[in-house]
Amino acid sequence: MTYTDDSTDASAADAAIPPVQDFATDWDFNDPAWVNDPFPIWADLRDRCPMGHSERFNEGVWLPLHYDDIVGIANDPQTFSNVHHGIRRGGTVDRGYFPPINSDPPEHLDIRRTLLPFFAPKRIESWRSHIAADCEARAAEIAERGYGDAAVEYSQHIPVGAIASILGIDPADGDQFRAWIFDILAAGPNDGAVMARAITEVRDYMATVMAARRAEPGDDLISHLVAAEMGGEPLPDHLIERMLVLQLVAGIDTTWSSIGAALWHLACHDDDRRRLAAAPELLPRAMEEFLRAYAPVNVARRVTVDTEVNGVEMRAGDHVMMTFPIACRDPQRFDRANDVVIDRAENRHVAFGAGIHRCLGSNLARLEMEIALETWLRHIPEYSIAPGAEVTWSTGQIRGPRSVPIVVG
Numbered sequence: 001m002t003y004t005d006d007s008t009d010a011s012a013a014d015a016a017i018p019p020v021q022d023f024a025t026d027w028d029f030n031d032p033a034w035v036n037d038p039f040p041i042w043a044d045l046r047d048r049c050p051m052g053h054s055e056r057f058n059e060g061v062w063l064p065l066h067y068d069d070i071v072g073i074a075n076d077p078q079t080f081s082n083v084h085h086g087i088r089r090g091g092t093v094d095r096g097y098f099p100p101i102n103s104d105p106p107e108h109l110d111i112r113r114t115l116l117p118f119f120a121p122k123r124i125e126s127w128r129s130h131i132a133a134d135c136e137a138r139a140a141e142i143a144e145r146g147y148g149d150a151a152v153e154y155s156q157h158i159p160v161g162a163i164a165s166i167l168g169i170d171p172a173d174g175d176q177f178r179a180w181i182f183d184i185l186a187a188g189p190n191d192g193a194v195m196a197r198a199i200t201e202v203r204d205y206m207a208t209v210m211a212a213r214r215a216e217p218g219d220d221l222i223s224h225l226v227a228a229e230m231g232g233e234p235l236p237d238h239l240i241e242r243m244l245v246l247q248l249v250a251g252i253d254t255t256w257s258s259i260g261a262a263l264w265h266l267a268c269h270d271d272d273r274r275r276l277a278a279a280p281e282l283l284p285r286a287m288e289e290f291l292r293a294y295a296p297v298n299v300a301r302r303v304t305v306d307t308e309v310n311g312v313e314m315r316a317g318d319h320v321m322m323t324f325p326i327a328c329r330d331p332q333r334f335d336r337a338n339d340v341v342i343d344r345a346e347n348r349h350v351a352f353g354a355g356i357h358r359c360l361g362s363n364l365a366r367l368e369m370e371i372a373l374e375t376w377l378r379h380i381p382e383y384s385i386a387p388g389a390e391v392t393w394s395t396g397q398i399r400g401p402r403s404v405p406i407v408v409g
């Protein structure tokens, strides 16, 4: 697949990871320098080479550095397949696949179509009041207390509540979802057994809910999928289970990361925060800029035939990390690419990807982010990072802050 990684802290496995000497030939998204501040590393690499490479994952993984190359690869699914086992330390792990993100044409479109009705703007809008109530309660509590953690107590909960309502499952299971996601995305890339166990558990959970929905259908995505057809046939259970695992994995730490990064930025930049709090009509543009500047998602591709990109020769079987966040910071594409310009007028970022796999949940992610930021700034217009506190960032393919301790006022 796909989405491979976040985390709260470096795991024990991460601690054993040798330090990187040169990111051009040995990049590693778990290296502390990359985790804490990747932007100077990307800028330096872009000046030095068309593409980085690392033998630390799979049998070697390419790291494209230029917007045009990344978008070009995303638009060529025949040469760059989404059917693969992701980016893994010490070789690939057979962890199965998660459609539609792990599907190629023609199957991809059929599967994507079964999900589309649930991600149309009108349907998404129907979840607004639910998301808003969740944000209100959480922001009001932090405002009243006078301090809190913008990632732990706020950002991470909002997508869990949203996905739970879409799937029609109990939001009280949120802690369990986050634990599975951590094991699949953060611990899993370094430990195949942890990943396999988490995937089995989440599939078993989904199988139980599917049986319940067959007995008593509701107006939720699981009820919709158990009744859906593809080519005149019902969808097989194993396919539905995997599609549902993807909803959790794709929908939670991505949005959590984007909301958290925006709140972290606003805690550190008084001018931007005060301007936005005073003029909420700037929010749509500011939100796109946060999505661009702190794009969280890197995904993977597998090369299907020997090919060449920007002078770099790739072999069939090689893997490529689809560095949408690096594309979003390419100065050849964006003026002042490394500055956060909250009223940036032209912003054709690729935080949601490009081509046939472009994010299916982008409308939902934008809705969650808009409500989360507007509500936070209304309750907490003045705040900063708590003195002496440490902000921590995830490791791996999904980048976002995992702890943002703040004080109000």
Ligand code: HEM
Pocket: 002, 074, 082, 100, 101, 102, 112, 163, 246, 247, 250, 251, 252, 254, 255, 258, 295, 296, 297, 299, 300, 322, 324, 350, 351, 352, 353, 354, 356, 357, 358, 359, 360, 361, 362, 364, 365
């Ligand atoms: C800010 C939040 C999000 C970001 C930045 C993001 C980013 C992305 C990116 C870059 C891709 C392309 C993957 C590829 O090229 O292989 C993608 C695909 C996808 N995303 Fe998101 N995503 C976000 C939120 C969500 C949400 C909330 C959901 C659903 C609940 C979701 C569901 C999906 C699905 C199902 C795909 C696969 C689409 C396909 O293969 O056709 N995403 N996302």
